[in-house]
Amino acid sequence: MTFTIRRAEPSDYEAVQQIFSGPKAIWGTLQSPFSSVEQWRKRLAEPPEGLVSLVACVESEVVGQLSLQTFPTRPRRRHVGHIGMAVRDDWRGKGAGTALMQAAVDLADKWLNLTRLELEVYTDNEPAIRFMRSLALLLRVR
Numbered sequence: 001m002t003f004t005i006r007r008a009e010p011s012d013y014e015a016v017q018q019i020f021s022g023p024k025a026i027w028g029t030l031q032s033p034f035s036s037v038e039q040w041r042k043r044l045a046e047p048p049e050g051l052v053s054l055v056a057c058v059e060s061e062v063v064g065q066l067s068l069q070t071f072p073t074r075p076r077r078r079h080v081g082h083i084g085m086a087v088r089d090d091w092r093g094k095g096a097g098t099a100l101m102q103a104a105v106d107l108a109d110k111w112l113n114l115t116r117l118e119l120e121v122y123t124d125n126e127p128a129i130r131f132m133r134s135l136a137l138l139l140r141v142r
Contacts, residue, residue, distance in 0.1 A: 001058070003099040008053035008065065013041035015062035016055070022089035027125075029086055049073070054103055056087070056096040063088045064096035068104050070112060081108050083119040092127070101135055
């Protein structure tokens with residue numbers, strides 16, 4: 001499966017809201033359930049300073065989203081990026097998350113001068129823990 005990773009556009013708001021409407025996707029995130037389409041439209045149209053939002057697409061369909069929050073105004077955290085991501089329920093386990101994370105690491109390493117990436121995973125979210133462990137092995141090979 002080939003995924004295209006690109007920066008999220010304001011017009012992606014409905015697709016991103018659909019991702020976070022999935023019970024499996026929302027369960028493992030820090031997002032509140034039942035987010036509105038308007039909430040996502042505003043978030044993508046008016047991102048806070050330091051936020052980079054990426055999407056994973058299959059053809060023109062958005063199937064995953066990753067946010068990389070940087071801290072340009074906080075001197076002790078300028079080197080850090082905080083990641084949040086979700087993949088649409090029907091696309092989990094097909095490589096979208098891996099493609100998003102590889103793009104985020106590349107962006108952090110080559111463009112944003114970040115030396116640390118943070119990601120929170122709930123202790124009972126076994127699929128996310130397995131994913132992060134497999135990703136750690138993949139990224140060490142780089």
